[in-house]
Amino acid sequence: MNEKERMKAYNKYVNAKIPKTRPFPSLFNSFWVGGLICVIGQGINDLLLFLMPNLSEQSAWAYTLIILIFLAALLTGIGVYDKLGKFAGGGTIVPITGFSNSITSPSIEYKCEGIVYGICVKMFTIAGPIIVFGVVSSAFVGLIYYIVGLFV
Amino acid sequence: MEIFLDYLIVFLIGGFICMIGEVLIITTNLTPARILVSFVIFGVFLEAVGVFDYISSFAKAGINVPIIGFGASLTKGAISAVESQGLLGVFTGSLTSTSGGIAAAIIFGFLFALMCHSRTKK
Amino acid sequence: MKCQTIKFKKQPKIVGSYSIVGPKEGEGNFKDYFDYIMKNDFFGEKTFEKAERKMVENAIIGAIAKAKLEVKDVNLLVAGDLLNQIISSSYAARAFDFPYLGVYGACSTMAESMAVGAIIVDGGYYDNVVCCTTSHFSTAERQYRFPLEFGNQRPPVSQWTVTGAGACVLSLKGEGPKVTMATFGKVVDWGIVDVNNMGAAMAPSAMETMLAHFENTSTTPDDYDLIVTGDLGKLGSEILIDLMEEKGIKLGLNYGDCGQMYYRRDQKTLCGGSGCGCSATVFNSYIINKLKKGELKKVLFMPTGALLSTTATQQGESVPGVCHAIVIEG
Incomplete structure (x- = not known):
């Protein structure tokens, strides 16, 4: 058996042997925690519109997201969000709170390397790709929209 | 009763989207960053083909709170800026519409980093 | 094939050993054997890296004291850890007035530091050599994986890096278990x-070293009271048993894995412990203890290391493994 075949056979054997996450509790937990975070967001949004009826829908959403981001940063700071994340997985990663956690957690972690080289440099180690991909792909959509607009 | 139904829809759709994220984690071994990136691009796609507003009209926070909403908001900004400013909008639009969220994350991240210390996991 | 095994003529003795662990480890299966259990992972320091360094210092001092020697009697320190540029060991070494040799085998x-130390002592070049190894969960986690506060789920194959440092003193004079053989x-x-999935990455290296060792020394698993691998974990040790069986060698009840045995089941470490x-x-608590009491007579100690780095991984490289074995006789 040559090297490549052995590696392939070994990988196949290992893949058959590795323990799998049981889908039941993890999927269910991510479902209800994720759903709950969305419901909280909706609640904040409705409350804002109730308290400040003059708010435009867009501004209300912006406020809602900012409040959620604040709450997630707070929970990250007091060491609760990582426990929540261990329990809920996708339920705490996919909502905007996960984005906030991915910025706050490296900031806290690398604080001991100083404010500039620690907090500021490492802040986007996890969230950087999200912003880069989001901006580049939406700019691409905007460009297509612009080019199509020239001819239509 | 109607408001209860509204919240139920928010819960179900939001939960479902998060569950897809969990399915990706379990089955593909993708890191969280890659999962978030794919959700953002999915949001950009939904907005680009014009479906997002329709879903948002009944799913509300169920689709706006997941990071899909962030992608859609980036694209919405880019498109509307292109309409008002032309080519410049390609560059200014996306970050203008999401500036609140990004700035909030940076500001709160920075402040809490100054105030809090990292802890060992148990 | 060339002989990989070294047989020591003068057989250096382990005259002193010391172990220091974190609070989670202090609740694990070996809790009664450790010399010192820290109350928290900071160990009175400001950062985890500094805590790890202090653990190394304390382990070295502890081992020297238990060997009934003084710091001035020590000729050399051989030490290593998991961090980039092995800073924990190197920075701890600057507190001591003896030469330092840094080793890295993940x-x-x-085993690597002890084998190197035993060669030097056996050759008669130095009298007393201290060997020390450490790892810390929080420093390893931030170097290799995610920030601690990041809310992710650990995959089911992952292992928990042990917070702990172990040190021992090798010498020809004095009493203690003997290092008789080493296989690099x-x-x-x-x-x-x-x-x-480090267990699966390291299991083949453990198999190769084990086969070479048995062949070179003409021994079988039954010749040892205990064969213990380092941190293959639950999955990796099962794979090793399968791999060895394929080669016609059956590992029986005298085989164990430190990582798999380290934590209690309810401590949720998934595949067990890892890290140096x-x-x-x-080794420096349970195994030495049992050897001294005579409950174990001949132990094959073979920790495995996954030689990965985040840079190599991000460039698409696979994970190489290495395994060194030493034989200790009571």
């Missing part, structure tokens, strides 16, 4: 790409 460092291992890579502190602390 989680196999304990080759770097083996069977193409495992998943960095979390894992094998180092078990």
Whole structure:
């Protein structure tokens, strides 16, 4: 058996042997925690519109997201969000709170390397790709929209 | 009763989207960053083909709170800026519409980093 | 094939050993054997890296004291850890007035440092050599994986890096278990790409070293009271048993894995412990203890190391493993 075949056979054997996450509790937990975070967001949004009826829908959403981001940063700071994340997985990663956690957690972690080289440099180690991909792909959509607009 | 139904829809759709994220984690071994990136691009796609507003009209926070909403908001900004400013909008639009969220994350991240210390996991 | 095994003529003795662990490890299966259990992972320091350094210092001082020697009697320190540029060991070494030799074998460092130390002592070049190895969960986690506060789920194959440091003193004078043989291992890579699945990446290297050792010394697993691998974990040790069976060698009840045995089941470490502190602390507490009491007579200690780095992984490299074995007789 040559090297490549052995590696392939070994990988196949290992893949058959590795323990799998049981889908039941993890999927269910991510479902209800994720759903709950969305419901909280909706609640904040409705409350804002109730308290400040003059708010435009867009501004209300912006406020809602900012409040959620604040709450997630707070929970990250007091060491609760990582426990929540261990329990809920996708339920705490996919909502905007996960984005906030991915910025706050490296900031806290690398604080001991100083404010500039620690907090500021490492802040986007996890969230950087999200912003880069989001901006580049939406700019691409905007460009297509612009080019199509020239001819239509 | 109607408001209860509204919240139920928010819960179900939001939960479902998060569950897809969990399915990706379990089955593909993708890191969280890659999962978030794919959700953002999915949001950009939904907005680009014009479906997002329709879903948002009944799913509300169920689709706006997941990071899909962030992608859609980036694209919405880019498109509307292109309409008002032309080519410049390609560059200014996306970050203008999401500036609140990004700035909030940076500001709160920075402040809490100054105030809090990292802890060992148990 | 060339002989990989060294047989020591004068057989250096382990005259003193010391282990220091974190609070989670202090609740694990070996809790009664450790010399010191820290109350928290900071160990009175400001950062985890500094805490790890202090653990190394304390382990070295502890081992020297238990060997009934003084710091001025020590000729050399051989030490290693998991961090980049092995800073924990090197920075701890600057507190001591003896020469320092830094070694890196990832989680196999304990056997590597002891084998190197035993060669030097056996050759008669130095009298007393201290070997020390350490790892810290929080420093390893931020270097290899995610920030601690990041809310992710650990994959089911992942292992928990042990917070702990172990040190021992090798010398020809004095009383203690003897280091009789050492087998250095080759770097083996069977193409495992998943960095979390270190057990599977290291199991082939453990197999190669074990086969070479048995062949070179004409021994079988039954000749040892205990054969113990370092941190293959639950999955990796099962794989090793399968691999050895394929080669016609059956590992029986005298085989164990430090990582798999380290934590209690309810401590939720998934596949068990890992890191150089894992094998180092078990060796310098439980195994030495049993050897001294005579409950174990001949132990084959073979920690394994996954020689990965985040840079290599991000460039698409697979995870190579290495395994060094030493034989200790009571």
